[in-house]
Amino acid sequence: MFLQRSAVAVARRAAVSPLVRRSLATTAVRRDASPSTPTTHIKTLSEIKTKDDLFGPGAAPGTVPTDLEQSTGLERLEILGKTEGVDIFDMKPLDASRLGTMSNPVLVRSAGEEQHAGCTGVPADSHTVIWLTMSRDRPIERCPECGSVYKMEYVGPTEDHDHHHDHDHHGWVEPKTWADHVKPQYW
Incomplete structure (x- = not known):
């Protein structure tokens, strides 16, 4: 009886375990200390004047870009601010x-x-x-x-180029809340 149970257990383990086990393989990549192409100037926060200044230079061919090299727009503005110790979005x-x-x-x-x-x-x-x-x-x-x-x-x-005071011409009306029904003397 004992031998029969152990034979069934061995058969079950053999059915679910793979025949060849995979090993962990790593590859070492050597990166030269001096880049083959000169790096472009990365603008500081004080040099940002227009939207076009918020595009990163990108990485040199064959390298992986850093966040500073590849970021654009608001993300780039935030990263530049953090490098200079300025909290752009006031996140406290x-x-x-x-x-x-x-x-x-x-x-x-x-x-x-x-x-x-x-x-x-x-x-x-x-x-x-x-x-x-x-x-x-x-x-x-x-x-x-x-x-x-x-x-x-x-x-x-x-400048007020994005702000629209006239919501009615879009068909949208500000919803009423309980604050609309409070008498002014109670404010």
Whole structure:
């Protein structure tokens, strides 16, 4: 009986295990310390003046490009800023040490038409994250859980080529919220 069971177990293992096992193979590639082609000048953050300055030079033929060489647009602007110690997108957390009020709201800086902010309550982490959306047309939002008030501070370009105040001609109307029904004296 014991011999019969062990023979069945050996047959099962042989059926599922491959006959030839693969080994791990590596290849060593030698890279010369001196590149064969001269590197092009990479502009610094202060040298960026137009959109065309946000294109990387690319890598030399036969080499793998770095993020700095291949990035373009906003990604390139962020990388150039980080190399000079500048936080381009202001990614530090919002002030969660106080409750924002209508007279003294928590300011949320934005260079775009709208900005999303996550409220975790006052004191911080007292409730789950509630995402609030502020826009240039509706810059103030209040957290429905803790009542903290947030205000979008627009820091984008002063020319108004992308901002459309007349939403009605596109068929879109700003949705009403409970804030539209609050009497002005309660603000």
